Amino acid sequence: MDKHNSETWKINVVIKAASILKYFTGKKPQWTLTQLVQETKMPKSTLSNMLKTLEYCDILEKDESNQFYRLGMEILEMSYGARMGLPIIEYAMHFLDEIQQKTGEIVYFTVPRHGKVLYLDASYPANKNVLYSITGKTLNMHCTGVGKAMLSKLSEHEIKQIIDYHGMERFTPTTITNFEDLMKEIKQIRECGYAIDRSEEAHGVKCVAVPIVNGDRVLGAISISGSIISIKDEMILDYAQMLISVANILAQKPEMFPNCPMLPKIE
Template identity: 40%
Template sequence: MKSKSILYHKEVFNIKQDHLVSPNISAQPKNNTVTAVDKALKILDAFTYGQPELSLAQLNRMLKIPKTTLFNHICTLERAGFLYKVNNTQNYRLGYKLMELNYFAHSSLPIMPYAVPLMEELCSTFDENVYLTTHIDGRVLYLKCLHANVHSIAYSVSGKTLPMHCTSCGKAMLSYMPHEEVVRILETHGMPAITQKTHTDFDSFMEELALCRERGYATDDEEESIGGRCVAVAVRTPIGNVAGALSISGSVMSMTDDKVSGCANTLLEACHVLMPHAHLFPAIQLQKG
């Protein structure tokens, strides 16, 4: 049985009260960085998907922090659960405390009560995976995924980031950003070829964004993952600022042209429903001013 219509959710959502406000970051002092905290954050930020395990010597070379100071910071982070030492080595990895904080941050996102019911309906209607994303620092940040097939390998994407130029969500969001911001993002992060089908030419990519803007949705045809096809629509505030995106993703076999068209039309409706609540997306809440 199909779930209630998108318009039903619009009526329900209009009853809810948006009582959360964005933090006024600009009101905070600009020169209030605590050096010790700044160093600790740089240590944590040094760990990446490609380098999940680092030694004291490696961190010293990367961060240029004196070894004694660095060791003291690492010990403090280790005691607090933010790092742990790998058995029988001198290497460190990110600790469980970050997983705990990620869960708290994810589960308390104020957009979730509005977005999840829509995602559930989309997942049920099209029997494909549904993603909720936002943009942070010029990258796509994944907030939630609902998996259509309970027998498929389901893993959490909360907190995962990807380049904007190779994903349908990224392209949908870029298509409504000011030209100067798009250029800045692409210059900062580049346009690496994630697959052989990824857009890597600036001019042709700008033409792609113009097409996305014209039709109201973006697609990813094996540009981020071979065998995958996705369609996404941007969520914008009432004044047009890009807050995030919703996408439906499946295989190139299941996501036929007709299905992509149907998904796009329903996503457009869903994102229109989310528009009054777009200020609850992280990208908008983190804006200064």
């Protein structure tokens, strides 16, 4: 049997350590040992030693005042290295900045990752009060313009795989939470070439998005995001055309994009 296919190369302790780090998210950035034991079902002594080791490597840090662990500064250095390893970001931002200046709205640059939307970067208007960098944030596909744009390039079977794995959580009253309704929306996106987010993930937000595709490979998606007041319906077609023009340019550089799997990773 092929060694790679048999997966004898896997080192389980590394897999366990990586799985622990994935619990530290934007929604829950801090955990105590007790909380992680309850969540992971790992033996307390094993998990404690693993956390201490990750702390020793500066990958985690511990607040002694409340016993909470959080991601360490080493992760920030590594994330910077990861960003510098993606030449498509620097290449794309020139075009996204031009769209931003023409529209006065936020322009997002995203890629797919295991059935979710991963935000690589964004071009912000000078008058926007941005509290944090969007880089590294993930959102569901069914409730975002960029996500639906990417879904429109998949088969119904692939879309169902993603929805079955991640679900269709409701974030706002306009979130699509029914698979049949989602497929109707996907059909409309395929016909017109762009997707619209009508406050489906965040209240008061409206987005226009298009996919970036090279052959059969969905590379990512870009969007113009504003408010339901600033992005009027009569602007949508013009905005979509701006995005399509840039998406076509970016699609010619597939070698610059990260090799991000579209479908969920089934363990």
